[in-house]
Amino acid sequence: MKLAEGIRRHGFRKWYERELLLSHAHMVLLLFCVLGIFGIFEGSSRQHPLSEQMADLAGVLLCVATGIYCIRRYLYLLSHAEAVAHQAECPQCKTYGRLDLVASDASGDEVQVACRKCAHRWHISS
DSSP: OOHHHHHHHHOHHHHHHHHHHHHHHHHHHHHHHHHHHHHHHHHOOTTSOHHHHHHHHHHHHHHHHHHHHHHHHHHHHHHHHHHHHTTOBOTTTOOBSOEEEEEEOTTSSEEEEEETTTOOEEEEEO
């Protein structure tokens, strides 16, 4: 979800929480992929027919590809959420996360926000 759309729809704190939950869901899926690989290795054998060995290989490759996607997505979402969170403190009154969306650029990646406490405006970029 784009930064501007997320803040507009849910508010900053809920957007941040959702980004962290989504990133950690990818980490859980990565753990399932690792368990899947271990399970395939446990069940495979050289005595099985070639078709079963190829199915095991396809399963391992699928788990590895999904795991690589998950770890990349986890790291991206986590670093993106943290980078935005570091900019969510009002420079004037030092209030964290209590902000309203004022304006955004066309891509939704750069937003202008205003502090709810002191009405100071600043930019947050993702």
